[in-house]
Amino acid sequence: MKGLLRVVAEALPGSYHSYGIRHLNANLLKTFKSQKLCKLFSRAAYALRESDHKEAMELIKAKNEKVEKWISEIPKENWANVHFKGARWNVLTTNAAECFNNVLKDARELPIAALVDHTRWKVQDFFQFRRKAGATWKTHLTHRAEKWLDRSCSFGSKFLPRTCSWNEYEVLSSTHTNSVDLEKKTCMCGLFQTMGLPCGHAIAAMGLNKLDRYKYCQD
Ligand SMILES: [Zn+2]
Structure with a gap:
């Protein structure tokens, strides 16, 4: 090790x-x-x-x-x-x-x-398969990430966001208050920074200024 x-x-x-x-x-x-x-x-x-x-x-x-x-x-x-x-x-x-x-x-x-050649061919095949599949997509992100964002949006619609400063927000739910920093792409719940995709709290905060959710996804 x-x-x-x-x-x-x-x-x-x-x-x-x-x-x-x-x-x-x-x-x-x-x-x-x-x-x-x-x-x-x-x-x-x-x-x-x-x-x-x-x-x-x-x-x-x-x-x-x-x-x-x-x-x-x-x-x-x-x-x-x-x-x-x-x-x-x-x-x-x-x-x-x-x-x-x-x-x-x-x-x-x-x-x-x-063995090295065989491994390289397998990797090439996989990349080619994904490349072809990806070329047919009409979405910004992969299907899995889009689904994740849709779920965040439906959670986000239940929260009450308030602006604290230029990039910082306080997002209230029935049980918690979470702080969101859109510039740092972080939320107190931890999901935004861990997943690299906006959580429901971040989506709620973005809704205040109609910000584009794709701009806040990790590259
Ligand atoms: Zn969150």
Whole structure:
């Protein structure tokens, strides 16, 4: 693992290293044999607010201090959504890579040069397939992202936004008040910055000045 950390930093300078929560949980389960603690670990990892992350970690500590210590030894910027420095879009598993591993399963026995060629052809095929599909789309974003935005819009219609300053807004719902900063593309709920797409609170804030929601999506 340490060699991998060094090589990734050298090969992809400025990139952020994220650990898959499924593998971390498998290690935790193997060592401490507790599904409940695995669930709490996932809760801490997926939390979008610092307070929710802390709460999950405190629950782990209350149940088993050794587990909390074991988790604390893993740098939190590598596994916890709230501490990750790059954009992870709430993807905390390596499922996509596992799928591709499966695609390459039969090629593993090939000599190295043939294996590299085979991998390149597969990647080319996938890109070409996506390129053709993408060329037929009439939307700004992918279907999945458009759906996500539509859902934010329907949530946003239930909120009451107020302007605080040029780019900052306070958005009220029946249970919470969230602060939105449209310039920084952040919301107190954590979804705006994690997903790179406006959350319902941000959409509500944009509605005040009829701003274009696509301008606030991550590049
Ligand atoms: Zn929000």
